[in-house]
Amino acid sequence: MKYPLVTGFCGGLLIFVGCLYLGNRGAAIITFYRLAPMTFQSLKHRNEELRVDLLALQAAQFSQTVKDAPPDLERAAKRLETIRSDRSPEANSVLDLHVAALYVEAARLERESGRGAAADHYLNAAEGILHSLGWKDVSSAALADLTRRSLWWKEKR
């Protein structure tokens, strides 16, 4: 080796920076995995029922960030339907309202694309859910409240 001191320094520096990055990423991932944020771990042994409800409500809120396309909206609705089974009836109602909102929006998009049958399918599903939630009026004016709500979120994104 011609310049052992320089080579050793440069090589060492390179290895140091590489290992610094790897150590940072590795530790961050492991720590995050262990702490599991947004899963209400602190409630796990104190109030599991509350924790389950909080997770359901959080999932419902996250569904509002779904991409504005019928397949994505339907997928999000199906996902909310699958997680609803082991929740409290009230948390299930929150999930149901979000599913209805997703269907209303999917119906609007299908109608705009000229696919009336698909729009009717989504609309019927939404109306059924809203009736079960005690909605007195499921006219297009009332449903527009849900649609506008979604649009309002999208405008803000």
Added chain:
Amino acid sequence: MTSRVKTACLAAAMLGLGLGGYWGHSEAVETNDLWESSQYFLPTTAASDFARLQFRHSDADHARQAVLFQIHLLEQLEEVDKGFRTNLRGELGWAYTRLAMIEESAAHGEARAEALAKAKECLKQSYPGAGEWTEDKMKDVVNRMDQLAGPGRP
């Protein structure tokens, strides 16, 4: 490669991994703490939106269930997270006001009065300098908040 260079490289690797590990761990803990402090925001917003929409569109029974669910959730959160208490008191006050409005429309005088009393107590604790909370003022704030909230706005 001389043994000195090997030793230097090994030392650099160990130092890098050690410092990087500590740095990454600290960053993750800090971010987690930040998330923990705001972790109830999404669920309480979902419950509040639900109560508001049900109040606006559904029959009295379903609207009452939705508001009671919101109240139950907020009260449970107050119990499990004392640091969150001051923020939740105001929200609880508006939820009780909404409950009083539902009971009023259902002509349940006693339940209405009880909900109003709880609403006033919560609002007084949450906004100590806001003066006297009259029924009309509380209802007006709830109606204004509903209009401003986006969901279900006219």
